[in-house]
Amino acid sequence: MSALPGMMRCVDRFAVGAVTWIQRLGDLRNAVRQELIGRQLDAHVPAGASVVDVGCGQGTQAIRLARRGCSVIGVDPSIDLLHRCESEARSAGLNVDLRLGRLEDLDAVLGNRRFEVVCAHGLLMYLDDPAFALATLTERLEPGGILSVTFRNGAALAFRPGMRGQWQAAIAAFDASTYVNELGVDARADRLDDITAVLAARGLVTDAWYGVRVFTDPAAADEPLGDVQDFEQLIRAEQLAGSRDPYRQLASQIHLIARKRANPNG
Numbered sequence: 517m518s519a520l521p522g523m524m525r526c527v528d529r530f531a532v533g534a535v536t537w538i539q540r541l542g543d544l545r546n547a548v549r550q551e552l553i554g555r556q557l558d559a560h561v562p563a564g565a566s567v568v569d570v571g572c573g574q575g576t577q578a579i580r581l582a583r584r585g586c587s588v589i590g591v592d593p594s595i596d597l598l599h600r601c602e603s604e605a606r607s608a609g610l611n612v613d614l615r616l617g618r619l620e621d622l623d624a625v626l627g628n629r630r631f632e633v634v635c636a637h638g639l640l641m642y643l644d645d646p647a648f649a650l651a652t653l654t655e656r657l658e659p660g661g662i663l664s665v666t667f668r669n670g671a672a673l674a675f676r677p678g679m680r681g682q683w684q685a686a687i688a689a690f691d692a693s694t695y696v697n698e699l700g701v702d703a704r705a706d707r708l709d710d711i712t713a714v715l716a717a718r719g720l721v722t723d724a725w726y727g728v729r730v731f732t733d734p735a736a737a738d739e740p741l742g743d744v745q746d747f748e749q750l751i752r753a754e755q756l757a758g759s760r761d762p763y764r765q766l767a768s769q770i771h772l773i774a775r776k777r778a779n780p781n782g
């Protein structure tokens with residue numbers, strides 16, 4: 517794993533919730549999220565593609581892509597999460613090139629490299645300036661390359677508290693663009709139209725968008741995966757909901773796949 521001297525200093529909002537994140541990695545909600553994002557990616561990422569996963573964390577998707585023969589670089593500011601990723605990749609006999617750094621440091625971390633696939637999952641909600649983040653990620657794409665980005669669905673913030681019977685929180689969420697997430701961290705939510713408009717201005721077109729977690733989103737944050745009788749059926753139901761209206765509009769996260777035009781004037 518390469519370290520980056522003088523990593524750019526900026527507020528790391530996620531760090532407040534990092535311990536809880538690690539504790540819950542194997543729980544139901546994260547397992548569903550990871551499996552859905554992974555299957556959605558499978559449909560768009562060619563085997564063997566060059567990939568950078570920014571904010572790769574524990575590396576669930578980076579490792580999954582490496583297993584599919586992709587050559588993957590993972591970038592993250594958390595040394596603990598990078599160590600987890602490194603150890604899991606090693607036990608699986610896979611190679612993921614891990615680099616300590618932030619989205620804001622990509623020039624120093626990656627030099628002038630460009631990729632066929634740029635991933636940023638579970639990252640945008642912790643950043644103050646999504647337009648800057650999307651521009652930075654887009655710059656790393658080769659012409660014709662795809663961006664896979666997830667963000668908290670700002671159009672459905674009332675759904676989770678509403679389904680949990682938390683009426684005061686549900687009412688407040690209708691007009692909110694921020695929320696306190698399940699890790700206790702202040703986070704941002706974004707709307708699909710706003711994200712696609714920012715990307716369109718950078719020459720990206722939407723290939724597909726999916727909802728991530730509709731039916732299981734209201735489950736308790738620490739609900740164990742072990743209580744689920746048939747995970748495959750659950751995932752199938754979530755996949756169907758995540759790929760069609762009106763269900764996907766209620767998902768807690770949106771997974772957007774956008775493609776950089778091969779010809780910027782085309």
Ligand SMILES: C[S@@+](CC[C@H](N)C(=O)[O-])C[C@H]1O[C@@H](n2cnc3c(N)ncnc32)[C@H](O)[C@@H]1O
Pocket residue numbers: 528529530537570571572573574575576591592593594597617618619620636637638639642
């Ligand atoms: C919710 S976790 C998501 C991890 C992984 N991508 C996933 O989807 O499971 C958020 C990750 O973003 C990382 N992160 C936070 N701020 C970042 C930044 N400015 N640049 C890059 N990564 C950042 C955190 O260290 C953490 O690993």
